[in-house]
Structure formats: C-alpha cells, structure tokens
Amino acid sequence: MLKLFTIASAIVYSLLFTVNCSLLICKLKKVDTILRIAVQKSGRLSEDSLNLFKECGIKFDNGAGKLKATSSNFPAEFLFLRDDDIPGYVEDGVADIGIVGQNVHVESHKNVSEVKLLGFSKCRLSIAIPREDVYGGVQSLEGKDIATSYPIILGNFLKEHGVTSHIHEISGSVEIAPSIGLAHAVCDIVSSGGTLLSNGLKEVEVIFRSEAIMIGCPDMSAEKQEIVKQILFRIDAVQRAKNSKYVVLNTKNENIEAISKLLPGMQSPSINPLAQSGWSALSSVINENDFWQNIEKLREAGAEGILVMPIEKMIY
Ligand SMILES: Nc1ncnc2c1ncn2[C@@H]1O[C@H](COP(=O)(O)OP(=O)(O)OP(=O)(O)O)[C@@H](O)[C@H]1O
Ligand SMILES: O=P(O)(O)OC[C@H]1O[C@H](OP(=O)(O)OP(=O)(O)O)[C@H](O)[C@@H]1O
Ligand SMILES: [Mg+2]
Known part of the structure; x- marks a missing residue:
C-alpha cells in the first residue's frame, strides 16, 4: 500500500514538475x-x-x-x-x-x-573657426587645437587629408571653445547655423552628413x-503616404484621357460620372512634388474644382 502511495506521489510530482517547466518555458x-x-x-x-x-x-x-x-x-x-x-x-x-x-x-x-x-533630424558635422579668421583650407588646421564631441569622425577626416591637429574632446557647448581660449576651431553639429552665428563662428568644412x-x-x-x-x-x-496626396477634380468627359495621363495614380485614376451630364470626377494619388509641377498642365487640360487631401497610410 505504502509502495503504491509512493509511486502515485512520484507520478503526481513529476507531472507537476513538467507542467511548471512548460509554464516557465512559455513565460520565457x-x-x-x-x-x-x-x-x-x-x-x-x-x-x-x-x-x-x-x-x-x-x-x-x-x-x-x-x-x-x-x-x-x-x-x-x-x-x-x-x-x-x-x-x-x-x-x-x-x-x-x-x-x-x-x-x-x-x-x-x-x-x-x-x-x-x-x-528626420537631418544635420551636418562641420568644422568652424572664429568669423574674423582667414581660412586657408584643411591644411591650415595643421597643429591647431580643435574642440569636438566627435573625435573619431574628426580624426578620420583629418587623417584622410594628411593633417595632424590636437583634438580636444568635450561633451557639450562645444561652440564656446574658441572664445574661452580652449581651441582655435570646433567641429560640431550644424543645422540652421544659428548657434555658430551667435557664438561668432563661421562654418568652413562639412565633414559628415547625418539623419x-x-x-x-x-x-x-x-x-x-x-x-x-x-x-x-x-x-x-x-x-x-507622407509624400503623396489624394487628388479629386472635375472635368468634361472629353478631357478625361488627357487628364488621366497627368494623374497616373497607383494604377489609374478612378472616374465617376457627375449629376451634370457630360462631366466626371477623377480621383487619384499623386506624389506631392509631381502635383505642384503638373498643376498648370492639369488646369490647361480642363481640370476644375481640384481638391487635394492628405493620405494617412499607403499600402501597395
Ligand atoms: N540642430 C539640430 N538639427 C537637427 N538634428 C540635430 C540637431 N542637433 C542634433 N541633431 C541630431 O539629433 C541627435 C540628438 O541631438 P541632441 O542635441 O538631443 O543630443 P544630446 O544633447 O547628446 O542628447 P542626450 O541628452 O540624449 O545625450 C544628434 O546626435 C544629431 O543626430
Ligand atoms: O545650427 P543650429 O540650428 O543652431 O543647431 C546646432 C546646435 O544644435 C545642437 O544643440 P542643441 O540645440 O540640441 O543643444 P545641446 O547642445 O544641448 O544638445 C548642436 O549641438 C548644435 O549646438
Ligand atoms: Mg548625447
């Protein structure tokens, strides 16, 4: 009897162990x-x-x-x-x-x-020097002190040009370096150029473009x-979808062919008859730049009542 009980308990324990292991695996x-x-x-x-x-x-x-x-x-x-x-x-x-x-x-x-x-976050990494200094090309940076948070990218650029400068790595507010006597030049991120301007610097070399x-x-x-x-x-x-617009316009039926050529869309424009006989509405998807380039041609071809709408998602 005791033996039977021990065997039964062993089976129950091993079953519980297996279930627990499976649950753990599922969780992992x-x-x-x-x-x-x-x-x-x-x-x-x-x-x-x-x-x-x-x-x-x-x-x-x-x-x-x-x-x-x-x-x-x-x-x-x-x-x-x-x-x-x-x-x-x-x-x-x-x-x-x-x-x-x-x-x-x-x-x-x-x-x-x-x-x-x-x-997005498009910017460039540039070398800049005090506005009043004359820039004599990359070679003029030989032996100069340059402050930057990007010593590797700057080091590679200087090496490619056979120039040896002293790179001072600082982690922020790099543009202040020339005005406090820390460096002759800086190498930092530029977008509008506003930060360089307000710190009396001018951009002289773009060494890297980033997004x-x-x-x-x-x-x-x-x-x-x-x-x-x-x-x-x-x-x-x-x-x-961000680069495209949904365009709807009205035209006389005889213009449909010419306008369709200007609005090829994802496959071809859809055409729906209007209540006014002899007229149709054409709708299509068009790249925003193409739309502005073609707007005059569309009007010349007889497009009227043109509506341009944003698209949220576009799946082919
Ligand atoms: N003025 C700018 N215009 C566009 N993109 C920028 C500009 N400044 C920085 N970036 C880009 O955005 C990234 C993050 O810039 P940000 O100034 O927020 O970095 P950070 O101050 O180092 O931030 P964190 O506190 O996370 O370390 C930069 O590495 C660069 O790619
Ligand atoms: O050419 P601009 O348009 O002036 O942009 C360039 C500035 O933008 C970034 O600094 P941010 O303003 O992000 O401040 P941070 O130094 O605290 O990162 C970057 O470090 C430059 O200092
Ligand atoms: Mg950072």
Whole structure:
C-alpha cells in the first residue's frame, strides 16, 4: 500500500514538475517575443522617434519621467535613454533596435546593423573657426587645437587629408571653445547655423552628413526579426503616404484621357460620372512634388474644382 502511495506521489510530482517547466518555458518565450526599442529620452530625436511609432499605430504611454513603457497593442517595449548609450545597448542585445543620429552611430563604432534611414533630424558635422579668421583650407588646421564631441569622425577626416591637429574632446557647448581660449576651431553639429552665428563662428568644412537611423542587434532571434519586419512594413506605408496626396477634380468627359495621363495614380485614376451630364470626377494619388509641377498642365487640360487631401497610410 505504502509502495503504491509512493509511486502515485512520484507520478503526481513529476507531472507537476513538467507542467511548471512548460509554464516557465512559455513565460520565457513570451518575454523573448517582445521587441525592445531604445529611443532618446529627451532631445532632438525624441519627438520624431516617438511619432514614428505612434503613426505606425503602436500605442504606448510615455508619461513624464517614465524610462520604460510597454505597448498596449504591439509586442514592443520602449526604453527611454541618452542617445549616446543607445548603440552600446543595441550591440549588447539589451535593446533589439534603437534610433540615433548617424553621427552618434558612426562615432560609437559599435557592432550593430543599419536597419533603416529615417529621414528626420537631418544635420551636418562641420568644422568652424572664429568669423574674423582667414581660412586657408584643411591644411591650415595643421597643429591647431580643435574642440569636438566627435573625435573619431574628426580624426578620420583629418587623417584622410594628411593633417595632424590636437583634438580636444568635450561633451557639450562645444561652440564656446574658441572664445574661452580652449581651441582655435570646433567641429560640431550644424543645422540652421544659428548657434555658430551667435557664438561668432563661421562654418568652413562639412565633414559628415547625418539623419536619424534605426540600428539593430546583429544577432536577433527569428521571432524578433519578424516583429522588426512588421514595423518596417508600417513605416514604409506611413512614409509613402507622407509624400503623396489624394487628388479629386472635375472635368468634361472629353478631357478625361488627357487628364488621366497627368494623374497616373497607383494604377489609374478612378472616374465617376457627375449629376451634370457630360462631366466626371477623377480621383487619384499623386506624389506631392509631381502635383505642384503638373498643376498648370492639369488646369490647361480642363481640370476644375481640384481638391487635394492628405493620405494617412499607403499600402501597395
Ligand atoms: N540642430 C539640430 N538639427 C537637427 N538634428 C540635430 C540637431 N542637433 C542634433 N541633431 C541630431 O539629433 C541627435 C540628438 O541631438 P541632441 O542635441 O538631443 O543630443 P544630446 O544633447 O547628446 O542628447 P542626450 O541628452 O540624449 O545625450 C544628434 O546626435 C544629431 O543626430
Ligand atoms: O545650427 P543650429 O540650428 O543652431 O543647431 C546646432 C546646435 O544644435 C545642437 O544643440 P542643441 O540645440 O540640441 O543643444 P545641446 O547642445 O544641448 O544638445 C548642436 O549641438 C548644435 O549646438
Ligand atoms: Mg548625447
């Protein structure tokens, strides 16, 4: 009897153990299928990075002071970090993907993959000198002191030109360096040029052009790669829509052929008869630049009552 009881208990225990193990594996698998996305906490990249995911229909709460947020409708978790730390986190796999400027990506020298250029936070990395100084080309920087937060990119540029300068690495407010006697020149980010101007500097060499880039961990699981694919699909649909407009116009039926040639659309324009006989409404999708270039031709071809509307998503 005791033997039977012992055998029965052993079976129950092993069953419980198996169930527990399966539950643990499921839990681990679930964790593994949540993509960790690193974005800048606050700064020049933050708003556009967050909007990118929101426009893709990915919902999350990034309330003040929050450093982590889980999406309520997509298998993703957001980490809000200093931009300089993002490449390292992505290389280590702490985050699966991240958004940084190409300047930070190249400067960081981390082993990450370049997933997609995103088209925002466009800027350049330039060398600037005091406005009153005469610039004699890259060679005139020989032996000079240059302050920068980008010693690797600057070092590579100088090396390519066979110039040896003294690079002083500082982490911010670089443009102040010449006026306090720290350096003869600076190498920093320029966009409008306003910061250089208000610090008495002039831009003399553009050494690097940058925009936001999505970087990824090189050894991501197949499940996570699939989630990244879904995000890229959505980003493409949103970006394509941003460059396009939905156009509706009225015209006499005899003009339809000529106008259709000016509005090729995704396949061809749709044509609907109007209540007024002999007239139709044509609707089509057109690249915004093409629209402005063709507007006069459209009017000459007999287009009237032209409406231009934004498109939210565009999927082929
Ligand atoms: N004036 C600008 N116009 C457009 N893009 C910019 C501009 N300044 C910086 N950027 C881009 O945005 C990125 C982040 O810039 P930001 O000034 O927010 O960085 P940061 O001060 O180093 O932020 P953090 O506190 O996260 O370290 C830069 O690495 C660059 O790619
Ligand atoms: O050419 P501009 O349009 O003036 O932009 C250039 C400035 O923008 C960035 O600084 P930011 O204003 O982001 O401040 P930060 O130095 O605190 O990063 C960058 O470091 C430059 O200083
Ligand atoms: Mg930074």
